[in-house]
Amino acid sequence: MPAPTTPRVAAAAGSVTSSPASADHPADRLAAAIEALDTPACVGLDPVLSKLPQVLGDLAPVEAIRRFCEGVVDAVAGKVPVVKLQSACFERHGAAGFELLGEIATRARARGLVVILDAKRGDIGVSAEHYAEAARTLGGEWVTVNGYFGPECLAPFRRGGGAFALVRTSNPDGDLVQHLQLADGRSVAEAMADLVATAGASSVGSCGFSDLGAVVGATRPHDAAALRARMPQQFFLVPGYGAQGGSIEDVRPCFTADGRGALVTASRSVIYAFDRAAEHWADQVAEAADSFAGELRTAFGTRS
Amino acid sequence: MPAPTTPRVAAAAGSVTSSPASADHPADRLAAAIEALDTPACVGLDPVLSKLPQVLGDLAPVEAIRRFCEGVVDAVAGKVPVVKLQSACFERHGAAGFELLGEIATRARARGLVVILDAKRGDIGVSAEHYAEAARTLGGEWVTVNGYFGPECLAPFRRGGGAFALVRTSNPDGDLVQHLQLADGRSVAEAMADLVATAGASSVGSCGFSDLGAVVGATRPHDAAALRARMPQQFFLVPGYGAQGGSIEDVRPCFTADGRGALVTASRSVIYAFDRAAEHWADQVAEAADSFAGELRTAFGTRS
Numbered sequence: 001m002p003a004p005t006t007p008r009v010a011a012a013a014g015s016v017t018s019s020p021a022s023a024d025h026p027a028d029r030l031a032a033a034i035e036a037l038d039t040p041a042c043v044g045l046d047p048v049l050s051k052l053p054q055v056l057g058d059l060a061p062v063e064a065i066r067r068f069c070e071g072v073v074d075a076v077a078g079k080v081p082v083v084k085l086q087s088a089c090f091e092r093h094g095a096a097g098f099e100l101l102g103e104i105a106t107r108a109r110a111r112g113l114v115v116i117l118d119a120k121r122g123d124i125g126v127s128a129e130h131y132a133e134a135a136r137t138l139g140g141e142w143v144t145v146n147g148y149f150g151p152e153c154l155a156p157f158r159r160g161g162g163a164f165a166l167v168r169t170s171n172p173d174g175d176l177v178q179h180l181q182l183a184d185g186r187s188v189a190e191a192m193a194d195l196v197a198t199a200g201a202s203s204v205g206s207c208g209f210s211d212l213g214a215v216v217g218a219t220r221p222h223d224a225a226a227l228r229a230r231m232p233q234q235f236f237l238v239p240g241y242g243a244q245g246g247s248i249e250d251v252r253p254c255f256t257a258d259g260r261g262a263l264v265t266a267s268r269s270v271i272y273a274f275d276r277a278a279e280h281w282a283d284q285v286a287e288a289a290d291s292f293a294g295e296l297r298t299a300f301g302t303r304s
Numbered sequence: 305m306p307a308p309t310t311p312r313v314a315a316a317a318g319s320v321t322s323s324p325a326s327a328d329h330p331a332d333r334l335a336a337a338i339e340a341l342d343t344p345a346c347v348g349l350d351p352v353l354s355k356l357p358q359v360l361g362d363l364a365p366v367e368a369i370r371r372f373c374e375g376v377v378d379a380v381a382g383k384v385p386v387v388k389l390q391s392a393c394f395e396r397h398g399a400a401g402f403e404l405l406g407e408i409a410t411r412a413r414a415r416g417l418v419v420i421l422d423a424k425r426g427d428i429g430v431s432a433e434h435y436a437e438a439a440r441t442l443g444g445e446w447v448t449v450n451g452y453f454g455p456e457c458l459a460p461f462r463r464g465g466g467a468f469a470l471v472r473t474s475n476p477d478g479d480l481v482q483h484l485q486l487a488d489g490r491s492v493a494e495a496m497a498d499l500v501a502t503a504g505a506s507s508v509g510s511c512g513f514s515d516l517g518a519v520v521g522a523t524r525p526h527d528a529a530a531l532r533a534r535m536p537q538q539f540f541l542v543p544g545y546g547a548q549g550g551s552i553e554d555v556r557p558c559f560t561a562d563g564r565g566a567l568v569t570a571s572r573s574v575i576y577a578f579d580r581a582a583e584h585w586a587d588q589v590a591e592a593a594d595s596f597a598g599e600l601r602t603a604f605g606t607r608s
Contacts, residue, residue, distance in 0.1 A: 048430065088427055088434035094441055095403035102398065122450060123392055123424050124475040126352070130392035137398055146426060146450045148470055150477030166452055171428040173454030180495055181487040188492060191484050 025205035026141060026162035027235060033081035033114045034263070039297040040255075042082040042116065043289055044239070044267030045072055045104070046089050051272050053281040062096045069104045072271050075286040077111035080293050084237075084265055085140070087119040105139030115141050116237065120166065122146035124153050132156035144215060144237070147192055151199040154212060158203065162211040162235075165196045167227060170217025170240035189223065193230040200234055209235050209261055216254055218246025218264065225253035236262040242269035242292070248299045259300045266292050329509035330445060330466035331539060337385035337418045338567070343601040344559075346420065347380045347593055348543070348571030349373055349408070350390040355576050357585040366400045373408045376575050379590035381415035384597050388541075388569055389444070391423040409443030419445050420541065424470065426450035428457050436460035448519060448541070451496055455503040458516060462507065466515040466539075469500045471531060474521025474544035493527065497534040504538055513539050513565055520558055522550025522568065529557035540566040546573035546596070552603045563604045570596050
């Protein structure tokens, strides 16, 4: 009798996953990656030239960023399950930066990391399809998207991977749009959450979460609780932890009652956690990633 | 006595404008370009491989797109004042596509065209600054932006050029977000319009328009009238004319009472206006651009 649990990973050409279970749904792959390391930690890679280690200072800009990103990816692999690449930081270096973005995504996947392309893309019709295709080609298994165009325009970004729709951003100025009060009592963010929950219901993995997730900033704990209630099947991508001021207690409402379904991101507090003059800066990044992963494991780990 | 009207263009290194008057404000440059050809016409360049002329069929994808875009730019220059480059169509071809986007923007500027980079970018903090820098480096004097993050996040996109914030998109699904009714009676799109009008007031050119414009779809004539009343100082970038169904009467409410302040975009109906088997396809694009410019000149031209 053939084993019904034969891993399907081998059949999914080019995909690297941490777990053979349910490998054909992006939410299941994400859940498995989090479970494998028992920590919902995501390191955000936002490379900025002025903050790089001094030992890279003599290199051309894109080469310095390449060496930095390679070092960070190698340092955090095995410590956190997910990395988020900030597209803007690469795009500003033109075509060479855009190419590097794809190369770093590929490297991260090869190291077993789930890759989120933080590109905040969005458009209508065929343009949305082109952006989605570009994100997949770059190697982003998940991509951040802007839903101002309506939920149909998110659909292309859910083919061949998942998407996190912007619901509640971590910046104070976001209130001026997202906290506007609707006639029915909801905020704009809550209305966006409802659209995301409804659209996302069409594809839910066996982990109970959808391939359409939501960006919900850590700096909004009160909002997060209300948004979690409206989006029980969404993975929350939670920026704003650490450097932006969000604490463990601030991010707790982003999780489900049983402590699942959120991915907490730290960028600056991990990737720049070195003495700029240090030669072995990557060791310090590895330590910071370990420490960040540990904080979240203590708070939200499922193994006792 | 030195002439007080000495053109300032020579001092603005690297900038190409159609008029020496008020050359240091992007809205003035845009107004001057429209006035010079007496037509508020913008050709949208959304290159898609499957629609290219057959004579380009043997080339590698990016090379075929390059030849097509060069042909279109050369064909429409002098006939319309502005081109809008759809970033998604280039990005989907990776780094080579991204590089080509910059090259086509540069070519268009060299031909005297004002260039809008239709990239729908948006993010918070330093990421917004990186995207803005990327847009300028690519050669987009104007860039389309998404204001869901709040108006402060639009500011970086107004440095060194202008920005069109998404207010009302041309797709039916956009209603689900943009037509939500607020407690104060406004729609979300109207609230976004008010934020854009307020933010935009900080930089208004001598033409009376701001460096912060608005995207308002041609398929919403009723909305357009209300939005124009709320945004008297905004240039409207108006997609949806032609192939998407918008008519001259549909776009009329996007203009001010004296017929200024809007830029009507046509893409497919101009750039694919050829017999695919034709060798001289670019001549047919030139004719279509001339015809499109003429329709708008008849309706909105200021010279009798």
